[in-house]
Amino acid sequence: MRSILITGGNGGLGLGIGRYFLEKDPEAKVWLGVRANRTNAEALVGEFPDRCQLVELEVTSKESWEAAVATVLEVDGRLDVLVNNAGMHRDGLLATMEDDAWSSVISANLDAVFLGCRAVIRPMMGQRFGRIVNIASLSAVLPPLGQTNYAAAKAGVVALTQTLAKEVARAGITVNALLPGYIQTEALSHMDEEAAKRAKAGIPMRRFGTPTEVASAVFFLACQDAAYVTGSALKIDGGIF
Template structure:
């Protein structure tokens, strides 16, 4: 691919989304990064100010197909060409034991973490197929591989992302489009809000590397998966957890 890569990163105001956007902007001077945001946008707006003409706020409600259509139209209009890299990073968890989990808790987490990835991939395929080139990176979670108690909704959604990734990779393998997933463990700056200091220390001790991931370490893997050099890697799910599992 010779022209500048045009990236769309969902959840771009969060810890990992922000770090990933910055990683691309600092290491690929030609790329254009569209920062998918819904309501909170302070960190994303700061990147736009720091990288004028290369970073753009992109209003996006990831659970609505029409919002994806509008976002991709913005990429084409402002970026001078179609989307070439999609990073599905948005999502959230709403934990509860299954016996007490409400239907809104179940459905909301499945919609935001799995259905949103389906909608994003479906929207991105059209411009990528026209170019015969594309990179889709889905941010899953270690919970998809090592599911803790109290996360039946989140673990099911993220495991679904891995299945979607593997199946879609087979569908697009001949089209120059790769589809991969990463499964981060705990990330500094993105730990559960309710954790106490003692819980944080206990989980850190359980991790063989004795620390949590820096968001830039996850971003580095995403950067590679989105690169031309990753052309033969597709359908992969990469575990990034400091040997926790």
């Protein structure tokens, strides 16, 4: 059995990653980290009641991380894969950005990854195996206007990933980042038809990506065959960058 913890477990991308593991690996046990909203996550648990569970997780809280990891270890006896997927936007120009718009985005997108990685490192080192996949963003390397907070946080995730990969490589733990571009999830639901057309026109593939296409990359980085891949920052953007 492989034990996988995915944060942002009620969102389109988190659910897509969880479903991919459950469908592709009969040995996978998926834990969906959720906070307030959990309807969609509960539906996935209903489909795979023996191999999918929810765990209460506020990703910006050290105590919540420690409790969630302790729950997984108590039930499964190990934690093999952490997917740091939770995140948020509060876009706006820096000149008029409120303090909370900066601090909340940094906390949810960068501090949460730090707390999650730190919470799982010790048990992973003890079992001499671990896979950490941090979901960053194409904004980390190609930031658009109005995302100083989000782009800074995601660039920090990439740097954290590359540094941590060096620190834990000898313990059998790999740490990698994914940089998705436009992915068809609720994050794009606010776009009107014209805005979507303009966005697709800037993508060489002329379409948005799917959660499954991101999930397949997570699945590869989490598998045994990817044991020599660490510290990478893999773009999934249809050729934008």
